Amino acid sequence: MGIKPHCGGGQDTLICHHLHGGRPTPFQSSAAFLGGPGEGSPCTPGLGWAGEGPGASGKNRHVCHAMARLEMGSLWEEFNRLGTEMIVTKAGRRMFPTFQVKLSGLDPLADYVLLMDFIPLDDKRYRYAFHSSSWLVAGRAEPAAPGRVHFHPDSPAKGAQWMRQIVSFDKLKLTNNLLDDNGHIILNSMHRYQPRFHVVFVDPRHDSERFAHQNFKSFSFPETQFMAVTAYQNHRITQLKIASNPFAKGFRDSDPEPW
Amino acid sequence: MGIKPHCGGGQDTLICHHLHGGRPTPFQSSAAFLGGPGEGSPCTPGLGWAGEGPGASGKNRHVCHAMARLEMGSLWEEFNRLGTEMIVTKAGRRMFPTFQVKLSGLDPLADYVLLMDFIPLDDKRYRYAFHSSSWLVAGRAEPAAPGRVHFHPDSPAKGAQWMRQIVSFDKLKLTNNLLDDNGHIILNSMHRYQPRFHVVFVDPRHDSERFAHQNFKSFSFPETQFMAVTAYQNHRITQLKIASNPFAKGFRDSDPEPW
DNA sequence: CGATTCACACCTAGGTGACAATCT
DNA sequence: AGATTGTCACCTAGGTGTGAATCG
Numbered sequence: 001m002g003i004k005p006h007c008g009g010g011q012d013t014l015i016c017h018h019l020h021g022g023r024p025t026p027f028q029s030s031a032a033f034l035g036g037p038g039e040g041s042p043c044t045p046g047l048g049w050a051g052e053g054p055g056a057s058g059k060n061r062h063v064c065h066a067m068a069r070l071e072m073g074s075l076w077e078e079f080n081r082l083g084t085e086m087i088v089t090k091a092g093r094r095m096f097p098t099f100q101v102k103l104s105g106l107d108p109l110a111d112y113v114l115l116m117d118f119i120p121l122d123d124k125r126y127r128y129a130f131h132s133s134s135w136l137v138a139g140r141a142e143p144a145a146p147g148r149v150h151f152h153p154d155s156p157a158k159g160a161q162w163m164r165q166i167v168s169f170d171k172l173k174l175t176n177n178l179l180d181d182n183g184h185i186i187l188n189s190m191h192r193y194q195p196r197f198h199v200v201f202v203d204p205r206h207d208s209e210r211f212a213h214q215n216f217k218s219f220s221f222p223e224t225q226f227m228a229v230t231a232y233q234n235h236r237i238t239q240l241k242i243a244s245n246p247f248a249k250g251f252r253d254s255d256p257e258p259w
Numbered sequence: 260m261g262i263k264p265h266c267g268g269g270q271d272t273l274i275c276h277h278l279h280g281g282r283p284t285p286f287q288s289s290a291a292f293l294g295g296p297g298e299g300s301p302c303t304p305g306l307g308w309a310g311e312g313p314g315a316s317g318k319n320r321h322v323c324h325a326m327a328r329l330e331m332g333s334l335w336e337e338f339n340r341l342g343t344e345m346i347v348t349k350a351g352r353r354m355f356p357t358f359q360v361k362l363s364g365l366d367p368l369a370d371y372v373l374l375m376d377f378i379p380l381d382d383k384r385y386r387y388a389f390h391s392s393s394w395l396v397a398g399r400a401e402p403a404a405p406g407r408v409h410f411h412p413d414s415p416a417k418g419a420q421w422m423r424q425i426v427s428f429d430k431l432k433l434t435n436n437l438l439d440d441n442g443h444i445i446l447n448s449m450h451r452y453q454p455r456f457h458v459v460f461v462d463p464r465h466d467s468e469r470f471a472h473q474n475f476k477s478f479s480f481p482e483t484q485f486m487a488v489t490a491y492q493n494h495r496i497t498q499l500k501i502a503s504n505p506f507a508k509g510f511r512d513s514d515p516e517p518w
Numbered sequence: 519c520g521a522t523t524c525a526c527a528c529c530t531a532g533g534t535g536a537c538a539a540t541c542t
Numbered sequence: 543a544g545a546t547t548g549t550c551a552c553c554t555a556g557g558t559g560t561g562a563a564t565c566g
Contacts, residue, residue, distance in 0.1 A: 087535090090547075094533070127544075176546085189545075230546050231535090238535075247533040250552035346559090349523075353557070386520075435522085448521075489522050490559095497559075506557040509528035 062107050062159075062201040063217040071100035071166055075244060076223045083135065084226035085237045092173030092184040096245045099169040099195055099224060106159030111202035114152040114162065116169055118185055120144060121192040121225055128233035135227065138190070145178060145186035149198075156202050176230065187228040194225045321371075321460040322476040324364035330425055331356050334503060335482045342394065343485035344496045351432030351443040355504045358428040358454055358483060365418030370461035373411040373421065375428055377444055379403060380451040380484055387492035394486065397449070404437060404445035408457075415461050435489065446487040453484045 058064070070076065075097050076084075087093045099116065106112060120141060127138040150172045154161070175184040187193055201215040208215070232238040242248045317323070329335065334356050335343075346352045358375065365371060379400060386397040409431045413420070434443040446452055459475040467474070491497040501510045 096534090242535070245534065247553060248535060249554080251535055355558090501559070504558065506529060507559060508530080510559055 058214065059217060060201055060203070060211065060214045062110050062112075063199055063215060065105035066103065066199045066217045067105045068101040068103055068197060068199070068219045070221045070224070071102060072097050073223065076221070079237070079240060080223045080225070082236050082240065083234055084224075085229045085232055085234060086174055086226045087232070088174045088176040088187050088189055088228045088230060090175060090177045090180075092175045092180070092182060094170065094173055095195075095226075096241060099172065099197070100166050101197060101219070102166050103159075103163050103199070106163055106199070107201075108158060108160035108163070110159050111156045111204075112159055112162055113155040113200040113202060114167060115149050115155070115198050115200065116152075116172060116185075117147065117149045117196050117198070118187060118193045119196055119220075121194050124191070125188075126190050126192070126227065130233075133234065135233075141191055142188045145188055148183070148185050150183075150185055174228065176228070189228050189230045192225060192227050194220055194222070196220050317473065318476060319460055319462070319470065319473045321366050321369050322458055322474060325362065325458045325476045326364045327360040327362055327456060327458070327478045329480045329483070330359035330361060332482065335480070338496070338499060339482045339484070341495050341499065342493055343483075344488045344491055344493060345433055345485045346491070347433045347435040347446050347448055347487045347489060349434060349436045349439075351434045351439070351441055353429065353432055354454075355500060358431065358456070359425050360456060360478070361425050362418075362422050362458070365422055365458070366460075367417060367419035367422070369418050370415045370463075371418055371421055372414040372459040372461060373426060374408050374414070374457050374459065375411075375431060375444075376406065376408045376455050376457070377446060377452045378455055378479075380453050383450070384447075385449050385451070385486065389492075392493065394492075400450055401447045404447055407442070407444050409442075409444055433487065435487070448487050448489045451484060451486050453479055453481070455479050 079097065086095055123141040124137050125139045125141055126135045128134075129136050150169065152167060152169060153171055154167075173182075173184040174187055175182075176187060176189050177184075178186060180186055197219045199217045199219075203211055203215050205211070227233075232241070242251045338356065345354055382400040383396050384398045384400055385394045387393075388395050409428065411426060411428060412430055413426075432441075432443040433446055434441075435446060435448050436443075437445060439445055456478045457475050458478075462470055462474050464470070486492075491500070501507045
């Protein structure tokens with residue numbers, strides 16, 4: 001399973017003003033900032049730092065060859081076959097599996113910011129039917145939580161640095177607290193989400209805001225979609241978490257193959 | 260006790276080529292890179308990004324007003340009165356107290372790299388006389404270990420970011436392994452050292468190497484000098500470490516005032 | 519014999535799901 | 543009844559000095 005072009009998530013298109021400034025502080029940022037095509041759109045021919053027209057649909061050459069490979073793909077797929085659930089808590093809970101990617105195709109000498117956001121997969125609210133071990137639609141979605149983004153804490157950094165090793169979003173935490181002021185990602189429990197990953201070229205041009213829509217490339221891995229929950233519903237998900245997450249080793253009975 | 264101007268440490272003057280590039284990897288860097296006056300030298304009049312002559316002795320305006328206040332000063336002084344000892348191990352050992360400073364006077368919008376190095380305080384080797392509880396000179400110094408530097412892992416970052424909160428060098432580790440390939444600071448046991456702290460302005464000019472000697476400012480806090488040891492010699496140092504380092508709580512008997 | 523090394527018990531710091539209590 | 547919250551035992555990960563063993 002690979003990368004799916006992502007086209008819009010129903011969120012407003014906003015420019016992120018942190019990308020050319022200092023190290024972004026996650027909770028200063030709110031709202032996802034793009035909905036356009038990521039993967040799959042053509043590079044603007046000959047587009048460099050020189051001329052380009054506003055409104056051009058191509059991507060800046062610094063991002064158009066960027067590629068991201070999802071790490072731990074088989075583990076993600078095993079969860080996905082059961083219907084991945086991610087715990088959300090007031091204090092914030094990490095994701096497991098952790099979202100990790102291996103990057104390539106960046107300009108080693110250019111600066112990039114890496115970030116993630118989470119798109120509602122539909123406008124429904126769910127509940128779990130224990131007797132049939134399946135999810136049922138339980139109504140329309142709650143009002144969408146503030147659309148926050150999570151900047152990778154090493155941002156900004158050079159392309160060479162990002163490509164040197166696996167990029168891990170293990171500091172990212174999910175919360176259901178609408179008033180959270182720790183900069184965590186706010187999600188509605190019992191709603192489905194698609195994690196999204198963005199590579200943003202830090203454009204050194206003065207009027208770089210005008211080209212912001214060309215300076216990023218986005219990746220969505222369908223096998224990483226999940227249901228946000230406050231407690232696990234599917235017992236097989238619980239067992240797979242216990243079996244594969246080192247921090248849950250205390251709940252293992254025997255010693256089957258660790259991941 | 261305050262800041263002492265530092266003039267040379269007997270090490271060669273080298274230019275650090277990482278300062279304008281990507282995130283520096285500590286163990287890629289070797290050799291301290293300056294010996295000139297830090298604190299106390301005048302700013303070059305009107306010196307900005309514009310004209311200045313090579314060999315000008317003043318400091319770039321981005322660093323000349325930089326100030327660093329040592330944190331936990333009274334703890335450092337308490338150790339210093341007894342004769343601070345720092346453990347060095349093959350695997351690398353953190354310093355305690357941790358070297359921490361509060362910065363001011365930086366340009367909030369400019370990029371800076373922060374780093375530390377360690378200067379031999381003399382060319383002697385010591386040994387501890389337990390009967391008199393004092394240090395004796397035991398000969399001439401061993402050949403100086405490779406003069407590494409430790410970049411603060413958040414480097415480079417904007418002045419505003421550095422000044423926002425206390426800058427802590429808690430990732431810095433000391434080793435006595437001359438073949439260390441973990442990027443740790445290599446010191447000779449039974450030798451005395453003076454930690455040094457450097458603020459380096461990341462000069463965006465093309466030929467910034469020519470001005471490297473103007474783009475940094477250095478700080479030496481005499482109360483942070485120490486003897487490198489493989490095992491504590493002065494029992495009162497051991498007791499003060501146990502009393503003040505949270506990780507050594509297991510060795511406390513009663514519960515006197517924690518630091 | 520002084521200096522160094524290593525395994526170890528004991529901490530800090532923080533990530534797990536279980537489970538009882540509580541909320542709506 | 544379903545969803546959420548808070549506490550807890552049990553982990554991972556790694557920073558302490560100790561004290562015996564070893565090195566030179």
